[in-house]
Amino acid sequence: MQTDSLLKRNGLSVTESRKKILQLFLEGSGALAHGDIEKKAGEKFDRVTVYRTLQTFVDKGIIHTIPSADNSIRYALCKDECSEGHHHDHHIHFECSICHTTYCLDDVVTPQINLPKGYVAGHVEVVVEGVCKNCK
Amino acid sequence: MQTDSLLKRNGLSVTESRKKILQLFLEGSGALAHGDIEKKAGEKFDRVTVYRTLQTFVDKGIIHTIPSADNSIRYALCKDECSEGHHHDHHIHFECSICHTTYCLDDVVTPQINLPKGYVAGHVEVVVEGVCKNCK
DNA sequence: TTTCTTTTGCAACAACGTTGCTTTTTTATA
DNA sequence: TATAAAAAAGCAACGTTGTTGCAAAAGAAA
Ligand SMILES: [Mn+2]
Ligand SMILES: [Mn+2]
Ligand SMILES: [Zn+2]
Ligand SMILES: [Zn+2]
Numbered sequence: 001m002q003t004d005s006l007l008k009r010n011g012l013s014v015t016e017s018r019k020k021i022l023q024l025f026l027e028g029s030g031a032l033a034h035g036d037i038e039k040k041a042g043e044k045f046d047r048v049t050v051y052r053t054l055q056t057f058v059d060k061g062i063i064h065t066i067p068s069a070d071n072s073i074r075y076a077l078c079k080d081e082c083s084e085g086h087h088h089d090h091h092i093h094f095e096c097s098i099c100h101t102t103y104c105l106d107d108v109v110t111p112q113i114n115l116p117k118g119y120v121a122g123h124v125e126v127v128v129e130g131v132c133k134n135c136k
Numbered sequence: 137m138q139t140d141s142l143l144k145r146n147g148l149s150v151t152e153s154r155k156k157i158l159q160l161f162l163e164g165s166g167a168l169a170h171g172d173i174e175k176k177a178g179e180k181f182d183r184v185t186v187y188r189t190l191q192t193f194v195d196k197g198i199i200h201t202i203p204s205a206d207n208s209i210r211y212a213l214c215k216d217e218c219s220e221g222h223h224h225d226h227h228i229h230f231e232c233s234i235c236h237t238t239y240c241l242d243d244v245v246t247p248q249i250n251l252p253k254g255y256v257a258g259h260v261e262v263v264v265e266g267v268c269k270n271c272k
Numbered sequence: 273t274t275t276c277t278t279t280t281g282c283a284a285c286a287a288c289g290t291t292g293c294t295t296t297t298t299t300a301t302a
Numbered sequence: 303t304a305t306a307a308a309a310a311a312g313c314a315a316c317g318t319t320g321t322t323g324c325a326a327a328a329g330a331a332a
Binding site: 065066067068069070071072073092094097105107108111113114115116117118119120121122123124125126127128129130131132133136 | 201202203204205206207208209228230233241243244247249250251252253254255256257258259260261262263264265266267268269272
């Protein structure tokens, strides 16, 4: 199984919830919010388990967070070479205002930003809102 | 008073809470989250009033939202020519990872993003995380 | 001042998120 | 495979955040 080896490779024990949640990310196209996962998982798992699983996956560099202006963080698989404590997700994100899907645009790299004197840049997040290819 | 005329100009009645909250934005340097306002206002106002006031200000184009990956939207004054239903905030934002201040970098315009075929861009949000001029 | 309109505060509620602890599952090892 | 140790899941309880309806208070208009 794809999920099992991915979990093992990251030093995580293989459990039903982790397999199921990872599966959702692997098969789905867009990013998932906590609530999406609760629904899609078929209410098999405790809410707390979902919270803890997402946190574990983020810590291990399996998934990354996507900021939003509606107080619901979304999560998506890291396709870059992320590892424990070291995320390297340098792609931008796209939120469709019609179907509300959030996409990782893995091929669109984060632009260079010229900051005013005194500011030191770390990570740059870009979220583009618009209409996706399925909705126009 | 600066607050009174700003409120009137936007067709809003001048009330204690609106004046106080607007004041906080005018005198402060960084962006404010809902919680910051509750604290800074000196627990004078009901939580609900703060929510409704922020929503009203956003609707009128007085303040804009700043996305985040920590489930706490921040708000800042619009310095561009925003109006009811028409925000034109094309600047980027900076979050200091040390003091956790969020700045509007009004002079740094949002970059142009080349999207894959099929995606139509609307608004672009850029949030840079790093160390601010006061913290380095 | 009086009247009408808008906003506030309150109460109740729902959704979201966290923590400690017990039970269950997984892993490692004999 | 059986057993012991370690890790994760589930449960309960709780705190925080955000929403709604409604009555009281404040503001605008005249
Ligand atoms: Mn992504
Ligand atoms: Mn801004
Ligand atoms: Zn779409
Ligand atoms: Zn700082």
